[in-house]
Amino acid sequence: MTVACVSGRRTVEVLAGLGLRTVLIDDEISAELAWLADVAVEADLDDWDAVERALSEVHRRSPLSAVLSTRDSYVRLAAFLAARLGVRGLALPAALNCRDKARFRRVLQSAGLPAPRWAQPSRVEEAVSAAGRLGYPVVVKPREGAGAAGVRYCRGADEVSSAAGELTAGGKQVLVEEYVEGPELAVQAVTVDRRTEVVNVLLQHVGPPPRFAELGYDFPSGLTAREEQAARDLAEATLSALGFDNGASHIQLRMGPAGPVVIEVNPRPPGGRLSYLTEVVSGLDLVRAAIEATLGGPVTRTAPVASCALYRCVTFSESGVVSYRPEVEQNELPPLEGPLPPLVEMDVSPGDLVLPLDDPEGGVYGRVLVFGNDRAQTERDHQAILEALQLRVDPIPARLAATAAAQGR
Template identity: 40%
Template sequence: MSATPPNPDRLVLVESNTTGSGRDFCDRARARGLEPLLLTRDPDRYPYVREDAVPVRVIDTADPEAVLRECRSLGARAAGVTSSSEYHVATAAAAARTLGLPAPDAEAVSRCRDKAAQRRALARAGVPGPVFHEVRSAAEGAALAREAGGTVVVKPVLGSGSDGVRACTGPAETAAALAPLLRGEPGRALVEEYLDGPEYSVETFDDRVVGITAKHLGAPPLFLETGHEYPAPLPAGVEQAVAETALEALHALGLGWGPAHVELRLTAAGPRIVEVNPRLAGGMIPTLVRAATGIDLVAAAVARAVGEPPATAPVRGGAAAIRFLFAERSGTVALVSRDGARTSPGVVRAAVTVREGDRVEVTHTFRDRIGHVVAAADHPETAARRAEHALGLLGVLVASEGEVTVPAD
């Protein structure tokens, strides 16, 4: 890592991921001789901030004007403004554009984040996706489910990580899933056709495809991502069709600057868009891309944000896979074991994100992830087997309230 000069230029980060790439953005900024500056409402949400001595300014990041004022206060020292958080990419883009700094089209990003607006834009352009309806009442959604006669998908118009997304069978399930989504702002949600088929994501940078990720989902009715392989083992013709559909979606939405993450289902009728995210992928996918190909998508995103050329050409042709460890019950973490996973063949990363004594609450969302393993190999299938084997060696014992645990001799 290069030494940071006195009074370096700042890369402003508007909030962050709580795990994964948020910390990486700060590391890559420092590697370029920049000082990261995190704007946040609550620094305690990010343990790495204290551990890595990341400079912080506490402001109301939900207020775009407050973010802009803070960025302006830096004057010429603001080299770029960006975010690794789904919820703040549009605010960061708007601030950067106002200051004349590199950024995607803020209006396009905002439209894309509203999943109803995104669906309408894709439909107008003829990009294949599910039949969808925007609803403002549970009764309206129940009527649509009754008319559909099969499984539908209920989805919030704002959010990330499949939070609030649920497959529903019948009017009663649909109404129950919609009720919590419609209580607060913005008071609307989506009811969509269920797309049957395996799920993939296309990782793009600017207007080109970096690669395609195979995604693994947990049991219905939820859509929790349990693991990924990169690159996806697809026949050449199918790979081309998936990639072309993703690029059509970017074009329809006015995107094509910096990173994007396009999720699709490969149905009997061909690739169909699940959703487009105007940011880097979550779920540690940038880590897989780097382990497999040497492409550092976080470093590329930082470079693009400060107006420097990104490096997105592969330097090797391997594969990588990740599997996530989920909390299966609420309680207190009594024991953590990761050594066996770390020394398992092909493993490049094995982590537990909780510590002994931490309280764990099962939420049936991506927040239930308490660990992961990343394994590399020459082929995706081998990487997947290695990751699955290592996951079985990653141990977290959660004790229920009042339960006494005795470590094995």
Template identity: 40%
Template sequence: MTDTTSAGTVVVLGGRSEREFTVLRDLGYRVVLLDEQVPWHCMPWVDVPIDVDVNDWAAVAEAIRNDLGDTPPAAVLTHTEPRLPLMAHLTQSLCSTPKGLSEEAALNCRDKWRTRTALTQAGLPVPQFALVADADEAVAAAHGIGFPVIVKPRDGAGAFGVRRCTSDAEVIGAVNALLEAPPGTMSGALVEEYIDGPEFAVQTITHDADTRVLSVFRQRMTEPPVFVELGYDHPSGLSESDLGELEQLMQRALPALGVRDWVSHTQIRRDARGFRIIEVNARRPGGRLVEMTTAISGVDMTEAVTRLALGLPPAEPGTALPFARYSSITFDTAGTVLYNEWAPVPGPKAPIVEIEVAPGEPVLPKDHPEGGVYGRIVVFGDSPEELDRAERSIRETLSLQVVGNHGLDWVGVDSREYKSCC
């Protein structure tokens, strides 16, 4: 093996976005991409694509050694949540000077039971919770916590498998569904207190033990019992005092989980008793919240986490816009989707329009288990009125509509990688 660049090799576990790779190439690194099956569209962006069973940690390590020989990688990196523990493990075992996220911190964030346990021990506000192994334990936990409760998997993302339950029967159904076909990989399920209040997505960067909040977005969701992300708004509507309280909360929470020199995407709810931490994800946000954060903070989280993984300081922030809105594309009925194509608009306030189904393909309602989010519209501006005009113009151009399937059953392969935003 011969390096084609001066800085060394970075191993990337999974990847879909060109930006993930161009950041590394711009910094002078050779890129090796490992995945179950490396997508064809990623081939031009990397130096070496390797197909490997990424659930077999030993096989992944062997594939890396086969490519690099005795030369340690400069870093191991992933932007995919399920691969964070593997990334941290390989960083520790293969890199000469491990940097970025530790394996303990990755597991603390990936496993929601560990997250809540560590935060509780640190005296930080989280919902009441219990780890259960079967439906009987779940019902007992629900009665101990008090209805309504949330049933969710120990790991996973995007609100998959998360359900609000108001009775024993609903708890039994939700827990049995998780245990029979778990969306994650960890045994058991969580039963926790339902926090009835607004939800916020908080993005941070931590460097040299200094945590800075990059963005706080007010999150719009469907009504329970299921939770589908309908969109995000900036500004969040919180006061300066509230934002300061949130920043202090994050400055305590991340060290409690062992997250240092890394980024995070955290979900927080607030009820009459104050803020409560729902989830801490040791990664950038999904969907297009990275671009939204870049627009309002001047910080590109993809670039920031890449530099932190390499032991480099984050770049200086760029210019920022005062207003942004993210609207998920969802549907109320099943059928065939029709819409007009959208032509990209250049410029500093260029909107993002992304639809993950082609005209003529089937779609399902947002509250269907196989429905959810089919795309997103993100607009930027200097006022709420400018956001309104931009989104209205896009929707009028697209003319999204769903027509009936005339009694035919919904069939087909769903090609969407994500059915929720984050």
């Protein structure tokens, strides 16, 4: 079998490991990736016609079995190419439904699925009026895209006007949505020929508004059996309504006062270390599962190694110079109780400048992921790692830190 992958190093590595003939298509391809792929095609990924011509020539010489991408930016392109070449892939309507948030909301509304109330204003003043009708607080977001880019939590008309103004000034269309109070959930699923299996449900920890930064995840979710089943059922119904037929997906829900509601569907495996977490606790490598599902299955599963996981991001509450013991990151760990080594990653080095979580330029500076067979044990191991790291910030004025950090970039 020959599979075409639109960008994505990890996907190419897994395809090669599966022994599948791999065609990589990207704007620029390093010598290392070109060596790993069987065929490397460089093309402007913003020019879909040019990409189609290039891939059609490859397909003519050696027929493709499927086209896929595990990157948000290129899921629609991969679905378009699969449709044009008549090979397996994610259905193009499903890819469009997931990426276009207005289209996404209309599909859910037509299917009668629980989701935030919403409006699509065409001008800033209409956004303010819509927010007033929906009731504050609201969320203002761009119509196109995925994830939290451009998403703003707004408490009043001035904040809505500012958020909508920034989006429209950048040439983007705007959505205004009701803000749903409640815990956030991350649901992983694999679908083969429109038959969906929910792999797991995670409780997601997020920071305070307006940024809602990712702070971590818990498995199991801590929901009641009835709540978790409702989340699973809603995830399956949502994918069905969207026409999602093949691949892995990452679905964001909120457990509102009346039950779960759908926030977003990302038509690809989760990013960061969530795929690794899922492999440990559920026995599925989600990138491999996405490939196998796209090809029609079966999906490979192994025995879970742990029944509990705690994932926490490293953030700071003040500006300053960070210090910690890097040898802990390099696996010089204290005695732990978990069944396998933890993952400890820092994105900064001792002596680097860091900013607080609530700073527009701040955010996540690392992550700790521990596994076990009960929640109390994972919490003890996490605390032991933090104590061994000896994380500390020597404060400096926020403005000085922000200026220095910007110069460092």
